[in-house]
Amino acid sequence: MYECPKRYAPITQGAKTWPDTSRLFELQRSPLARLLALVSLQAPGLCILLSNMDLSLYCQSNLLYTQESLSKYQAGGYHPVNLGDTFENDRYKIYHKLGWGGFSTVWLAKDRDRNEWVSLKIMTANSSISQELQNLEFLEKQSQRGLSSNYIVQLLDAFLHKGPNGDHQCLVFELLGPSVDKVLYDYSGSDEKLDPEIVLRISTQLLKAVKFIHNAGMCHGDISGRNIAFTCTHLSKQTEEQLFDVIGSPEIEPLKRIDGTPLGNELPIQLIKAAEWTHWIDEDEEDIRLLDFGESFYQGQEPQKLAQPGSLRVPETIFTDCFDYRVDLWRTGCMIYSFLFTTWPFWYLGEDDVLISQMIGFVEERLPTEWESKWESMQTSSHDLELEDHGTSKLEQKFVELSDPALEPLLHVIQGLMRFLPSSRLTAEGALDLLGNAQD
Template identity: 65%
Template sequence: MSTQLLKALEFIHSAGMCHGDISGRNMAFSCTHLSHASENETFEVLGTPEIEPLVRVDGAPLQNGLPTRLVKAAEWVEWVDEDDEEFRLLDVGESFLQGEEPKVLAQPGTLRVPETIFTDSFNYRVDLWRAGCMIYSFVFTTYPFWYLGEDEGLVFQMIGRVESPPAEWQPKWKSMQMRSSHDLTMAKDCDRSKLERKFAEKCEIQNSPLLPVIQGLMRFLPSARITADKALNVLSRTGTQLGQ
């Protein structure tokens, strides 16, 4: 999955584009095995579709263009074909041409990129930070950060898990610390980041090559992030070393 995500980003960036909305909601498997199943075989696995009519609470007619029924998303908890299936990156609604960045980028709180907190600009490298977050989620089945509405708390987690802010961002970070109602003092006695410790304590050995990839992608300064093709090279090199 990580390799396919990075290959997709490599292609998008080489075409002069930015996806702009890398998240779990915009990823899917092609499910080629399922395409050969009959309708009855599919329902045996997924269950019968749950359908409800769409109605307004005030009883007024639906506007044109709205569906009349809603179908609940199917759950497939025992699906085990991810190693054999092709991966798809979906939804280009936030995509933009490199050099033609929009003024605002819609972002889920847990996946906000740091430059949109500390600066007024961003570029295609937002995809790289978000890819690092997603690869982390592939390994640990959760995003690296939680967000409860305060940028200060989000940045505090970023610093603990990734690295310290660059010098040019330090004044703003100190200001954020002072105005926060929480204690955002960083521990100074730890020689490893929380990311490194979590990989050492929770990660299976076959996933360990992903640590330097995540570290390279999730850098505060966009210019310091490794490109998708370099991330693929790191993954290939560390994976080869692991197999020796």
């Protein structure tokens, strides 16, 4: 993922999904106990991840708790990166951190050969045979066959880097701006919404990206605001000073042990805060790119499990053991809703029945007949049924808040994409037809 993820993405394994930590990491905190107490309320699995390394051994800094976990800097894990490091025979030099995910860290680098800024994604060593690289190369071949890939992140280079924690697949991408999550969070914090023109443009571009992926015979598998970013075409050739004026200068703290013991070479010597894009104001001028294809799969070769943030969970994964490429359609509907209202259509509170109760009546009044018996058993065993009336309003009622008639076609698009049965969902191409943008 490109932007520093401030919402933790839980993994669905059977019926178990960790809840969203939502904006928990937006808070500044330094004591480890306080952090673990807060996180444990929403993500006990994440609490275990954070607590398996004794951070009290290190000189204290907020960055110990708000950036990637130091416990992942070990054999098979993250590669330790410091500002000024170079890669691929000094071609790429590191200037800032852009973000991290469970299987990678992402860095701002200067490409010496192209003389432009790029994004360098360094995978963990235990994922050195990069499924993401294979997926991107496959999609690149499809684009050469005439399919339009305008809104898919552009892969520029790929290489292996040997480090103290193993061999790391490195992917070089075009430099992108902040994630949609970041931009929507900023708008929500100021009680504002995106301009209708922006909403229509990025909705159309997302649908075109999904259409391309599906026509190529793949599924993205993890469409979310953290995996959609704005382009920043005007910044790729700017000076360091001009770029840092927009993204912010690096905030750095040395990583040191309290007892003075030297760090092992598996660790970085610096704690670096990810770029915050403090002065980004270009969402009205830039396009979007869909990125992070690490969860993507070929149609007909569905994986056994699917990574899903709780609030974006797809209903068929709750009621059946089957899912296919049409999970992308539901998730795209959720994203278009968030473009409009700067919030998710549903909130996951840790219980499947509460999530489903919000879905019922959002687009369709009843669940499919084949799901009703499981729904009845979920209600019978539930102890949280009193939360059912906390569900979101019907979609039509939400659209009453909108005053621009130009946005009304998106009501029908979301209604078509967010049908319970995958077979009933509107295709991306069908959604573009409704918007009058079927042509690439």
